[in-house]
Amino acid sequence: MRLAELLGIEHPIIQGPFGGGLSSVALAATVSDAGGLGSFGAHHLEPDAITEVVRDLRGATGKPFAVNLWVPQATEREPVDLAPHIARVEPLYRRFGLEPPRDVVVPGFTDQADALLAAAPPVISLVMGLAPRWLLDAAHAKGIVVLGTATTVEEAIALEECGVDAVVASGSDAGGHRGAFLRPVEHSLVGTFSLVPQVVDAVRVPVVAAGGIADARGVRAARALGADGVQVGTGFLATHESGATEAHKVALGGQDARITVLTRLFSGRHARGIHNRLIAELAAEEGAVPPYPYQNGLMRPLREFAAEQPLADYMSLWAGQAAPLSSIRSAKDYFAALLEP
Incomplete structure (x- = not known):
């Protein structure tokens, strides 16, 4: 129970953090109140909004919770000429009577991290890279636990060496964005149940298994492979309390969810989602889109429009x-099901 002791929780189950508005205070608080670690993805938020989220989480639960940020990669901060990319997405926008965005504004990581450190949540989780030394030192000085995310054994070792308190071993089964940072994503696609025992053997800090774990069978299997705990994402995304649209939740438990693919089309970063019409139509452009955060900004208005309609064929599902193992139910009921012997 090393992980539970480290995090101050009863059950070593972490709710995966969702960015882009899919997280909710209600979901994180419900999981934390049930004895796990609720999480909130804040990589898309301005510093003031991060401060507000931490305040709201404190007001909603007296138990530990985590807030997640993305560590920026060097190539994602290089200037990009948006003009040809705007022209490329314009026909898609015109199809729905929309105007594509003309610029992309991105919150600065340092400002986000400073706001998060000032708000001092019990746990900070990071993906996409190594935790900067200044962030780790400041967090530990405040008694904040820091989790890092690895997609390979080499990344797990690097995270331990940089000083994180625990490593989330995220297998290629996982939904959403891939966090590879030492090698290209295409060279870092290790399945969860191959990755976990190798990471357990390679590091001394607690290891959290993530990816493809959706029920009590997966929890037991991960623990049998040596994981100190699990992080569950998609199953919680399907719950009533998540910020996902109803169309997204329905799709998660449907037959279409049997086919998931890695795509850069929605954000500029590889992410696993349900194959739909937009992915099929734009498949030839996978290599042409600009990196995150530029592609993410260019596609955000279309994603938001599709979610409002809803048009599942144009949503990032x-x-x-x-x-397919998930179902729409309360987060409390789902958490209880994960604990079944």
């Missing part, structure tokens, strides 16, 4: 490979 993030889903892990175990999505």
